[in-house]
Amino acid sequence: MSADTEPNRPSAAAPRPDLSGLEARPGVPKPDPIVKGDGIRRTFGGLAAVDVEHIEIQRGVITALIGPNGAGKTTLFNLLTGFDMPDSGEWSFNGTSLQRVAPYKVARLGMVRTFQLTKVLAKLTVIENMRLGATGQRGEKFWSAALPFLWRSQEEANTRRADDLLARFKLDAKREDFAGSLSGGQRKLLEMARALMVDPELIMLDEPMAGVNPALKQSLLGHVKSLRDEGRTVLFVEHDMDMVRDISDWVIVMAQGQIVAEGTPSEVMSNPAVIDAYLGAHHDTDLTELDEHEIDSEAEAELAHETPRKADKHRKDVP
Amino acid sequence: MSATTREPSAAPTLRPKRTHPAAIASAVLGVAGLTLTAGIASPFAFWKGRQALAAIEADPDDYEGRNLANLGRVLGVLGTVLLLTWLVLGLFTDTLPVDIARVFKTALNQALGPNAIVFALAAIGLNVHFGYTGLLNFGQAGFMAVGAYGLAVSVVTFDISFWAAVGISLLAPIVLAILLGVPTLRLRADYLAIATIATAEILRLTFGSVEMSDTLGGSNGLTGYASTYQQLNPFDSRLDLGFVAFSARDTWSVLVGWSMVAICLLIVWALMRSPWGRVLRSIREDEDAVRSLGKNVFAYKMQALVLGGMFGGLAGLFLALKQASVVPTDYSTNVTFFAYTALLIGGAARVFGPVVGAMIFWFLISGLGSFLGQATSGIDPLVPTWIMDNTQSSLVRFIATGLGLMLLMIFRPQGIFGDRREIAIDER
Ligand SMILES: Nc1ncnc2c1ncn2[C@@H]1O[C@H](COP(=O)(O)OP(=O)(O)O)[C@@H](O)[C@H]1O
Ligand SMILES: [Mg+2]
Numbered sequence: 136m137s138a139d140t141e142p143n144r145p146s147a148a149a150p151r152p153d154l155s156g157l158e159a160r161p162g163v164p165k166p167d168p169i170v171k172g173d174g175i176r177r178t179f180g181g182l183a184a185v186d187v188e189h190i191e192i193q194r195g196v197i198t199a200l201i202g203p204n205g206a207g208k209t210t211l212f213n214l215l216t217g218f219d220m221p222d223s224g225e226w227s228f229n230g231t232s233l234q235r236v237a238p239y240k241v242a243r244l245g246m247v248r249t250f251q252l253t254k255v256l257a258k259l260t261v262i263e264n265m266r267l268g269a270t271g272q273r274g275e276k277f278w279s280a281a282l283p284f285l286w287r288s289q290e291e292a293n294t295r296r297a298d299d300l301l302a303r304f305k306l307d308a309k310r311e312d313f314a315g316s317l318s319g320g321q322r323k324l325l326e327m328a329r330a331l332m333v334d335p336e337l338i339m340l341d342e343p344m345a346g347v348n349p350a351l352k353q354s355l356l357g358h359v360k361s362l363r364d365e366g367r368t369v370l371f372v373e374h375d376m377d378m379v380r381d382i383s384d385w386v387i388v389m390a391q392g393q394i395v396a397e398g399t400p401s402e403v404m405s406n407p408a409v410i411d412a413y414l415g416a417h418h419d420t421d422l423t424e425l426d427e428h429e430i431d432s433e434a435e436a437e438l439a440h441e442t443p444r445k446a447d448k449h450r451k452d453v454p
Numbered sequence: 455m456s457a458t459t460r461e462p463s464a465a466p467t468l469r470p471k472r473t474h475p476a477a478i479a480s481a482v483l484g485v486a487g488l489t490l491t492a493g494i495a496s497p498f499a500f501w502k503g504r505q506a507l508a509a510i511e512a513d514p515d516d517y518e519g520r521n522l523a524n525l526g527r528v529l530g531v532l533g534t535v536l537l538l539t540w541l542v543l544g545l546f547t548d549t550l551p552v553d554i555a556r557v558f559k560t561a562l563n564q565a566l567g568p569n570a571i572v573f574a575l576a577a578i579g580l581n582v583h584f585g586y587t588g589l590l591n592f593g594q595a596g597f598m599a600v601g602a603y604g605l606a607v608s609v610v611t612f613d614i615s616f617w618a619a620v621g622i623s624l625l626a627p628i629v630l631a632i633l634l635g636v637p638t639l640r641l642r643a644d645y646l647a648i649a650t651i652a653t654a655e656i657l658r659l660t661f662g663s664v665e666m667s668d669t670l671g672g673s674n675g676l677t678g679y680a681s682t683y684q685q686l687n688p689f690d691s692r693l694d695l696g697f698v699a700f701s702a703r704d705t706w707s708v709l710v711g712w713s714m715v716a717i718c719l720l721i722v723w724a725l726m727r728s729p730w731g732r733v734l735r736s737i738r739e740d741e742d743a744v745r746s747l748g749k750n751v752f753a754y755k756m757q758a759l760v761l762g763g764m765f766g767g768l769a770g771l772f773l774a775l776k777q778a779s780v781v782p783t784d785y786s787t788n789v790t791f792f793a794y795t796a797l798l799i800g801g802a803a804r805v806f807g808p809v810v811g812a813m814i815f816w817f818l819i820s821g822l823g824s825f826l827g828q829a830t831s832g833i834d835p836l837v838p839t840w841i842m843d844n845t846q847s848s849l850v851r852f853i854a855t856g857l858g859l860m861l862l863m864i865f866r867p868q869g870i871f872g873d874r875r876e877i878a879i880d881e882r
Contacts, residue, residue, distance in 0.1 A: 218742065242748035254743035256736045266729070267736050268747050274729030275749070277757050281724040290729065333747055 151363070152195055154385050159398030159406070162189035169194040169337055169368050170215065170246075172226030177210055177219065184210045185221070186392040192337070197359065197369040199379045199400070202389035203412070208372045209251050211389070212341055216248045217241045228337070243270065245336035249343065251372070253322040255329075257315030261306060264314050264325055265297035266290070268332025293332070300328045303358060305351065319346035324355070331362075338362065340371040344378055356382050380404065388412065476506035477519030479864055480526025486857050487533035489841075493540065494854070496533025498861055503527030552828045552836055561821030563698050568776040570816040571711030572598075572769050576793035577800070577808030578718050579765030584794075585802035586726060587758040588738030590643050593634075593650030594766045594793050596657045599785035600626040601767030602774035603661055603670065609679035611669050616682035620771070627767030631760040639755045646759075654787060662782030675781035683775045707776035714772060715809060718765055723805045725761075734758055735803070769793075795859055801869025810870055818858060822851035 152166055168191035177185040185207040192198050200208050213219035215226060217238040226233055228246050236244075256264050272293070273279050274286030301307045304324045309317060314325060327343055343359070344352055352375075360382055362369050373379055379386060379400060386403040388396040390412035396403055403409050480503035487496030506523035544554030564570060576594050583589040591597075604623035608614040614622070634653060638645040660666060662673045670676070687706035693699065700708055725731050733754050736744045741751050774780045792815065793808075800811025826847035829836040835844075842850055866872070 216746070218745070237750075238742075238745040239748050239750050242746055247748070248746055250742070250746070254740045254746070256739040256743060258739055259732070259735060263732060267732055267744070267749075270748050272729045275733055277725075277730055280728035280730030281721065283728065286729060329747065 151384070152193060154193060154196065155399055157385075157398075159396070159402045161394040161397050162187075163191070163397055165191040165193040167194045168192060170226065170228055170370075172215070173224060175211070175214055175221050175224030175226060177207075177214055177221045183392045185214060187211065187224070187389075187394055190226075190387070190394060192368065192370055193385060194368050195363065195366060196384035197363050197371070197382055199383035199386045200370060200372045200389065201374070201376075201379060201386060201403075202395075205391075206389040207392040208389055209341055210392075212248055212339055212372070215241075216246060216339065218248075242333060242335075245334075246339070247330045247333045247335035247337070248339035249323075249326045249330050249341055251341040251345075253319070253326050255314040255317065255322045255325050257313060259314055260311050261301065261314055261317070261325060262294070262297060262310045264329050265301060265332055266293055268329040269293040269296070270333055297328075297332060300331055304328045305354070320348055320351065323347055324351070335367065337368040337370065340369065342372050342374065344373060344375055352378070376404070471516060471518045473519035473522065474506045474509050474517040476502050476509060477517075477523035477526065480506050480530065481522045482526075483857075483861070484526040484529025484533065486854075488529055488536070493533045493537025495857060495861065496530045496537055498530070499526045500530030500534060502864075503530055552825060554825075557821055557824045557828070559697065559699075560824040561817045563700070564820035565813040565817035566698055566708065567700065567816075568704055568707045568711055568772075570812045571708070571715060572773045572776075573793050573796050573815060574715050574809045574812035575711075575718060575769035575772060576766050576789070577796040577812050578715070578722060579762035579769065580790075580793055580797050581802060581804075581808045582722065582734075582758055582762035582765065585797060585804075585807070586731065586738065587734045587755060587762075588643065589639075589755060589759060589762075590647035591650045591759070591762065592647050592787070592790055593652075593654030594769075595785045595787055595789040596650065596654030597627045597630060597763045597766030598770030598773065598789065599654070599657045599661060599782075600630050601770030602780045602785070603676075603770075604767070605771055605774050606676040606679045606780045607670060610671070610676045616679070619679070623771045623774075624764065624767065627763040627770075628760050630767075631763035632756070635756045635759045639752055639759065651787060651790075654785070654790065658782050658785050661780075661785070671780070673782060675779055677779040680775055680778040684778070704776070707772075711772055711776065714768060718768065719805055719809065726805065730754075738803075795855070798859065798869055799862060801871035804869070804871035804873075807869055807871045814870070815855070818855055819851055822854050823848060826850055 154165070157163055157165070170190070170192040172187060172190045175185055175187045175190070176183065200211070202208055210219065214221050214224075215233070217233065217236050217240070220235075228241070228244055231244060233241060233244075256267070259267070272286065273289055274283075279285040298307065298310070301310060304327065306321065306324055306328065309321065314322070317325060323343055323346060327338075327340060330338055330340075340359075344355065347355060356378060359369055359371070363384075371383075383400055386396075386398060386400050387394055388403060388406075388409050395412045396406050396409045398406065480499050483495045483499035483502060487493055487499050503523045503526040506519065507527070510517045510520055510523065540552070541554060544552050544557075576598060579597065580591060580594055583591040583594075601623050604626035605619045608619035608622045609616060630653070634646070634649055638649045661670050663670070664672055666672070667674075684703065684706075687703065689702045689705045692701055693705040726734070733744065733749055736749075737751055737754055744754075745751050770785070773784060777784075793812075796811035796815045797808045798811065799814050800807035800809065826837070826842070827844065830839070830842055830844040830847045837847075862869070
């Protein structure tokens with residue numbers, strides 16, 4: 136069964152690229168970048184939410200994107216995946232330019248993201264959420280939809296794959312529940328599992344651990360690592376420094392829209408510029424113990440602009 | 455008991471008491487029962503009143519409104535007694551100037567007749583749009599109009615053969631859907647709503663305009679295109695089954711119409727259980743999530759708009775056929791909202807919802823119309839003229855239907871067929 140459920144990735148066997156010799160400076164070129172971007176800039180009013188000179192994401196490793204709230208991490212995710220339009224800049228995925236490429240096409244190319252504020256489909260069951268993720272479904276085409284014999288076998292294969300993933304993410308007990316009845320942490324898990332149904336080459340996780348209970352966090356760390364071992368590339372935003380230290384091969388630090396530092400986890404954590412930019416006033420506090428309340432209210436403020444494409448619809452035409 | 459159900463609060467906060475919503479509902483229903491709805495709302499007033507009292511009893515710190523609930527309950531009892539009296543008197547004696555059996559027969563005739571079919575078809579289309587995909591089409595009347603005029607204008611003005619005209623009538627809504635969808639479906643949901651309602655009005659005014667009356671028939675509309683349809687009628691006498699009766703022409707329309715409904719339902723059922731339908735329902739929940747999984751949301755919305763628009767066009771085509779005339783006033787925005795009413799009554803996103811809804815809608819509208827019409831006519835009408843006269847009674851039934859819809863939304867927000875569990879999910 137696992138033969139057709141696990142993606143067949145040529146790079147899975149290849150040794151993991153070693154980044155330890157790389158120079159630790161912002162925008163440093165990687166040996167084998169899967170994503171390459173230049174001059175990506177996005178402003179909201181006068182504020183430059185993202186202003187990235189050069190960014191490269193190495194293929195086949197786990198890259199963490201960290202930075203204080205409001206640093207522009209989510210906005211960068213939105214830009215890279217086509218959910219938001221930049222003022223200027225260009226970037227490519229696997230050498231394909233993604234200028235003005237629609238989000239769904241980006242996903243089909245193999246670059247799939249999750250959302251900081253989870254987007255589960257509340258009135259669909261968990262298993263239906265999962266099935267939706269599968270790509271190339273014959274049953275999703277209008278003309279073959281009404282003829283089940285055309286898609287039933289594919290649907291069954293997708294369901295098997297979905298069940299495997301649900302078991303892996305400890306959601307199998309919730310299979311038939313509405314996704315809307317899940318807890319915040321479970322929604323994060325479901326969203327991640329659903330993104331994996333797309334079988335992405337690069338998976339971009341926006342704060343995947345937020346709200347996930349500590350016991351599950353540990354096993355989730357294992358899953359993220361196993362994604363890399365399958366040959367996928369992982370880019371994730373996270374505030375939990377233990378997690379960043381534990382699983383990431385490379386860390387990119389953003390502050391006020393710019394990349395202020397890059398390096399291996401240990402390099403970055405000892406970089407005074409990072410401690411400055413990241414911690415600001417919280418100099419003495421453990422990062423993981425930042426004022427919960429403050430984080431909450433900032434998260435709420437972000438609610439308003441999570442999908443800027445919609446909010447900026449009318450503004451887009453104005454030069 | 456209340457202490458265990460409420461969250462423990464750190465300090466006894468001074469929260470202001472609020473009137474329990476069921477108490478308000480009960481009072482409103484109680485008054486409505488004794489006035490507009492001829493007693494039909496009264497049992498519900500009684501029921502809500504009891505519910506409110508129980509809730510206030512359980513939570514006296516949070517709720518008030520005992521008096522209101524009591525009022526609703528008492529009025530409910532009175533209205534229910536009145537209702538039962540009327541029913542008994544009307545059904546079993548001659549003392550009442552209202553023939554209850556006739557009321558039911560009229561209502562049933564309409565619920566099963568051609569009018570209900572028109573609304574069932576229109577509502578099936580809205581179900582695809584709004585129920586499954588979340589598209590706000592407020593111009594279903596426009597789709598109906600192009601379906602109806604597609605047939606009539608082709609035959610009458612351009613002398614095209616009947617069957618070719620039927621083909622044009624089926625194609626016209628597709629064109630309209632594409633014209634409406636291309637500019638709006640990439641934008642927020644409200645843009646489609648505005649564009650559709652405006653387009654439907656423009657269409658209606660154009661079809662009725664004096665300037666174009668040579669081609670489109672003006673406000674008198676068009677006739678004389680349905681002879682082929684009528685010649686196909688195999689029935690030559692009236693159909694009387696006791697509880698319903700149709701003229702020969704209506705019998706034919708009922709046969710054709712319900713067959714059309716059955717085919718449409720089959721299509722909707724087959725599509726909505728497929729992965730394609732799953733994508734539509736997902737779009738209704740969250741477009742961006744669907745995009746992030748590699749689905750072309752715009753294409754799916756367009757397909758849904760076209761499909762639902764075709765059902766709307768079919769409703770117009772059927773209306774044009776069964777009535778053998780098209781008049782612009784038949785395609786006013788009212789029609790769209792009545793179709794929405796039917797959909798909400800039956801339950802959105804359920805295959806049979808729109809059909810059952812349309813039947814109930816027509817049952818209530820015509821039943822109430824017949825009852826109130828009889829109750830307000832004659833030398834000594836049952837309802838004194840200072841409450842309501844005969845001309846007013848035909849409007850009151852719409853008010854009463856509106857109240858009925860309110861009742862439904864209070865007691866079964868998911869409609870008759872809807873899934874309560876879906877409504878219970880809060881959007882976190
Ligand atoms: N749609 C928007 N409209 C206005 N400002 C926005 C919008 N989206 C993001 N921002 C601003 O851009 C900055 C970066 O936000 P974001 O990318 O969400 O930060 P992060 O994910 O790193 O916490 C913040 O200051 C935020 O207020
Ligand atoms: Mg963010």
